[in-house]
Amino acid sequence: MAILTAAVVLVGILCVIDLLLSFGIIRRLREQNEALQLVQQQQTAGLDDDIALPAGSAVGAFAATTVGGTELTNVDIIGSPLLIGFFSPNCEPCKERMPQFIEYATRFNGRVIAVASGSVEETTDMVARLGEVGDVLVEPNEEAPVHKAFGAKGYPAMCLVGDDGVVQASGWEMAALPVPAAL
Structure with a gap:
């Protein structure tokens, strides 16, 4: 009976460790997702800027x-x-x-x-x-x-x-x- 109790306690401890690791992974994924969204917003904002003179602008001297x-x-x-x-x-x-x-x-x-x-x-x-x-x-x-x-x-x-x-x-x-x- 002692072996069965030890096995249940060991499985319980392993489950708690697995649960803690899963929470850590989820937290990291959320952080990475937020960072990726920030990068995408910055890139999209950069595309809104004109890469050359916009329509209606006169070409400068050269x-x-x-x-x-x-x-x-x-x-x-x-x-x-x-x-x-x-x-x-x-x-x-x-x-x-x-x-x-x-x-x-x-x-x-x-x-x-x-x-x-x-x-x-x-x-x-x-x-x-x-x-x-x-x-x-x-x-x-x-x-x-x-x-x-x-x-x-x-x-x-x-x-x-x-x-x-x-x-x-x-x-x-x-x-x-x-x-x-x-x-």
Whole structure:
């Protein structure tokens, strides 16, 4: 009978320990869930910010030289619709959206400029691909003149600019731009 009593007490102690561990796990899961919700809210808040100049904004002044050696200024973009995209070789969404940008650019009736952000060595492949559809600029970072003129604060960023130099649409996804047939 003593063995049976000891076994019941041992099982009872094991159940209490298991219950305490379960409460600890539940508490940790709740903490992790709250932390995850906070991160998601911060990311969503960041997406609400414009990644480039919003529609209705005038493009700022800039001067740059394309990879092909052509001088380009904000005055040069007036008179024809412009599609401009900002990409970085270290950006996974850029790798996903660059083919969409290239396809959009082939159907676009206007000037196309692509800005590759990084060193010449890092952007070689990107420059070659984007060079098939338009002029390409290489700028080191978001503090460079063309980035500032278009208010590009992240990657990828795309802008559709009217022939008057005013942004018509911008965003980090191609869905932010109107369908090319409607242009």
